[in-house]
Amino acid sequence: MVPMKAVILFESLTGNTRKAAELIATNLQQEGWGITGVCPVRRPEMAAIQDADLVVVGTWVHGLFVVGQQPWGLGAIGHLPAIKGKLAATYCTFALNPGKTLDRLDTAVAGLGATVIGGLALNRMKLYDHAEEFAARLTANVPAQV
Numbered sequence: 328m329v330p331m332k333a334v335i336l337f338e339s340l341t342g343n344t345r346k347a348a349e350l351i352a353t354n355l356q357q358e359g360w361g362i363t364g365v366c367p368v369r370r371p372e373m374a375a376i377q378d379a380d381l382v383v384v385g386t387w388v389h390g391l392f393v394v395g396q397q398p399w400g401l402g403a404i405g406h407l408p409a410i411k412g413k414l415a416a417t418y419c420t421f422a423l424n425p426g427k428t429l430d431r432l433d434t435a436v437a438g439l440g441a442t443v444i445g446g447l448a449l450n451r452m453k454l455y456d457h458a459e460e461f462a463a464r465l466t467a468n469v470p471a472q473v
């Protein structure tokens with residue numbers, strides 16, 4: 328396996344997406360990856376982003392629970408610096424139904440010039456399991472694509 332370095336950028340109101348970021352980082356480290364940083368989208372650590380091979384961007388689902396779901400913070404995500412030309416992956420946390428949130432998040436991150444390799448919606452009641460699943464998918468799939 329090729330060792331990778333990842334940075335995780337999150338947008339979080341009540342803490343679930345931040346917690347997911349920490350869990351994803353821990354799981355990736357257990358798989359032998361390096362983590363250059365875990366930081367809010369609105370306070371990105373430039374060096375951590377520049378040092379990373381893969382940029383993981385996470386946010387939470389905002390909507391009317393079963394309709395109108397959107398990734399929160401698209402404006403801030405659209406201003407993320409320095410991810411052009413990098414690999415990226417996305418995640419969102421949700422309560423009931425993420426709708427098309429991940430697709431919209433992917434579009435925003437791809438719009439920054441990153442190559443989005445995939446993403447996962449994490450149920451806020453199953454953060455531990457879903458963060459582990461997301462990290463496992465990343466470590467299984469990313470080296471083959473680099």
Ligand SMILES: Cc1cc2nc3c(=O)[nH]c(=O)nc-3n(C[C@H](O)[C@H](O)[C@H](O)COP(=O)(O)O)c2cc1C
Pocket residue numbers: 338339340341342343344345386387388389390391392393394395396397420421422423424425451
């Ligand atoms: C104003 C508001 C709207 C929400 N809308 C939805 C929704 O449409 N669908 C859904 O599944 N969850 C919805 N949620 C739940 C959040 O996406 C979920 O709790 C998420 O984990 C919050 O992340 P955070 O703790 O990082 O802020 C909403 C939460 C809030 C506060």
